[in-house]
Amino acid sequence: MQKVTCIAPVNIAVIKYWGKSDEDLVLPLNDSLSGTLSTDFMCAKTTISTSPALEVNKFWLNGIEQSFENERLLNCLKEVKRRANQTLPHLNWNISICSENNFPTAAGLASSAAGYACLVSALAALYEIEGDISAIARRGSGSACRSVYGGWVQWCKGASPTGEDSIAKQIAPASHWPQMRVLILVVNDERKKYSSTSGMKRSVETSELLQYRATKIVPQRIEAITKAIINKDFQAFAQITMEDSNQFHAVCLDTFPPCVYMNDTSHAIVDVVHAYNDFKKSNKVAYTFDAGPNACLYLLDSEVEEVLSVIDYVFPPVVNSEGYLKGIPLSKKAITEELKAVFEAKRQNFGALKYVIHTRIGDGPKTLTNPEDHLVDEMGLPKKMC
Ligand SMILES: Nc1ncnc2c1ncn2[C@@H]1O[C@H](COP(=O)(O)OP(=O)(O)OP(=O)(O)O)[C@@H](O)[C@H]1O
Ligand SMILES: C[C@@](O)(CCOP(=O)(O)OP(=O)(O)O)CC(=O)O
Numbered sequence: 001m002q003k004v005t006c007i008a009p010v011n012i013a014v015i016k017y018w019g020k021s022d023e024d025l026v027l028p029l030n031d032s033l034s035g036t037l038s039t040d041f042m043c044a045k046t047t048i049s050t051s052p053a054l055e056v057n058k059f060w061l062n063g064i065e066q067s068f069e070n071e072r073l074l075n076c077l078k079e080v081k082r083r084a085n086q087t088l089p090h091l092n093w094n095i096s097i098c099s100e101n102n103f104p105t106a107a108g109l110a111s112s113a114a115g116y117a118c119l120v121s122a123l124a125a126l127y128e129i130e131g132d133i134s135a136i137a138r139r140g141s142g143s144a145c146r147s148v149y150g151g152w153v154q155w156c157k158g159a160s161p162t163g164e165d166s167i168a169k170q171i172a173p174a175s176h177w178p179q180m181r182v183l184i185l186v187v188n189d190e191r192k193k194y195s196s197t198s199g200m201k202r203s204v205e206t207s208e209l210l211q212y213r214a215t216k217i218v219p220q221r222i223e224a225i226t227k228a229i230i231n232k233d234f235q236a237f238a239q240i241t242m243e244d245s246n247q248f249h250a251v252c253l254d255t256f257p258p259c260v261y262m263n264d265t266s267h268a269i270v271d272v273v274h275a276y277n278d279f280k281k282s283n284k285v286a287y288t289f290d291a292g293p294n295a296c297l298y299l300l301d302s303e304v305e306e307v308l309s310v311i312d313y314v315f316p317p318v319v320n321s322e323g324y325l326k327g328i329p330l331s332k333k334a335i336t337e338e339l340k341a342v343f344e345a346k347r348q349n350f351g352a353l354k355y356v357i358h359t360r361i362g363d364g365p366k367t368l369t370n371p372e373d374h375l376v377d378e379m380g381l382p383k384k385m386c
Contacts, residue, residue: 001051001380002090004125005373007043008118008365010103010110011036011146012182012296014241014288015221016248017155018196019204019214024075025163026142029204029214031222033154034146035298036174037182038362041327044114045368046099047375048122054094060382061099061115073097075139076120083136084127091127096380103357104189108261108292110147112196116140117147121365134168143196150174150363152229154222174361177232179300181328184357185311187265187293196291199252199259206256213247234300238286241298242273245288252291263293265315265352272314272346273297276307279342304358309335314346315353327358 017032057068068074077095084091099118105111120137134155138145145166146153151173158166203210221240228236252259266289273287285299285307299307308325313335317324325332335343377383 001049001053001378002126003047003049003374003376004122005045005047005368005375006118006122006125006365007039007045007368008114008121009036009039009147009150009362010042010114011143011153012110012288012290013143013146014237014298015218015225015244016290017142018200018248018251019210020142020200022163023201025166026138027163027166028142028155028157029210030218031154031157032143032146033152033171033222033225034143035152035180035182035361036147036150036364038174038360039366040362041357041359042103042109042114044099044101044111044118045373045375046097046115046118046122048095048097048126049374049376049380050090050093050095050126051380052093054096054380057094058096058380060097060385062101062105063382063385072116072140073119076116076136077123079136079139080120080123080127080129083129088127095126096376098375098382100375100384104186106191106195107189108192108290108294109184109186109189110143110290112141113143113147116144117365120144121148121367125367132167135163135166138163138166148364151176151361154226171226172229174363177229177361179302180361181299181301181304182359182361183297183299183304183307183311184359185269185295185297185315186354186356187263187295187352189294189354192261192292194259199255199261199291202257202259203251203255207251207254209254210251213251217247235283238277238283238298241286241288249289259291261291261293262289265348266293266295268314268346268348268352269295272310272343275342275346276310279339305330305333306339308356309333310339310343311353311356313340314343315348316350317353318351321355324355325358326355328360330358
């Protein structure tokens with residue numbers, strides 16, 4: 001039996017992908033750009049095993065068996081095999097895929113991005129394919145193509161009808177802006193009501209604003225935010241990030257019937273970030289929201305303790321809640337009297353935030369070589385099953 005295990009990161013877009021020009025090939029209407037988050041705290045992990053003795057293909061996600069008849073998964077498998085050396089002895093053996101996310105799945109926290117980047121990385125290692133694999137990961141989930149690289153990554157929409165040039169490229173490595181930090185404010189970690197896939201399909205069908213955004217707004221924004229990242233200009237980076245998140249959710253509301261992803265707590269977070277930046281007289285923190293109520297805050301390490309003191313004050317955690325602050329350890333700082341006065345009227349009920357993940361920009365997928373890391377046993381069955 002041959003086994004390969006990989007881990008892959010989540011990415012959070014600062015210029016959002018929303019809308020396809022081709023559903024099957026997963027071709028986007030516009031370029032997008034994201035930061036890849038460290039795998040130290042959030043990642044997908046996938047083991048693929050193969051043996052001539054496996055009678056059927058199998059797929060487990062988070063310990064639960066899934067149907068293998070999943071078009072996106074089959075497209076990824078077909079593409080990897082097409083690029084493999086056709087004389088590989090194990091090319092036609094059945095496979096067992098076992099994957100786990102160490103963060104909530106399908107809750108708007110980019111699990112499909114990490115999941116498909118991980119699947120394709122493991123398949124590429126198993127079938128020894130070389131070169132760019134982002135176009136293959138894209139067939140699993142569009143945003144997954146950006147998780148194939150670390151640091152700051154642009155997904156270029158491409159021009160070819162075959163999708164061969166719709167690929168991701170790294171614009172700067174994680175080491176380029178080491179001060180950058182990310183706070184994920186988890187408002188709700190349950191499965192979301194409607195997927196990004198169906199939401200964006202409806203936007204393409206009904207939103208005129210989406211067409212305007214894709215053709216008239218995004219190209220300049222990609223250029224401007226790339227410049228801001230290269231120059232480590234947080235002021236401009238934050239401005240564009242917030243504007244793009246707001247425009248993406250405006251498109252969601254312009255969709256008919258509308259896709260409502262943000263909730264009252266999300267809007268309260270937006271309000272707190274603007275009040276903080278106003279108080280500081282410059283952009284010190286930027287929010288961005290994907291297809292769910294959870295916020296992702298980009299900020300520099302010098303601001304983290306103070307911003308967290310404000311977050312804790314406005315959204316008080318349930319007392320003694322264990323594991324509330326996950327990720328990079330922090331010594332909590334009490335809010336200053338001056339900030340208390342600014343935020344007193346904005347205070348929310350206890351428990352509006354479930355937990356916070358403190359993380360940073362990180363590298364792309366990795367292959368793990370320690371046999372202990374494999375998620376399956378000698379029979380190709382998950383070591384952990386639900
Ligand atoms: N580790 C994984 N391996 C393979 N597939 C996965 C994995 N994790 C998630 N997926 C697939 O992605 C689906 C969830 O995608 P969905 O877009 O609904 O949520 P999300 O990625 O968490 O949110 P968003 O893309 O809006 O940030 C799962 O139902 C599953 O099909
Ligand atoms: C809001 C987003 O997170 C949308 C992600 O959409 P998906 O990549 O999950 O959609 P599919 O290609 O249909 O699988 C924005 C982004 O990540 O750019």
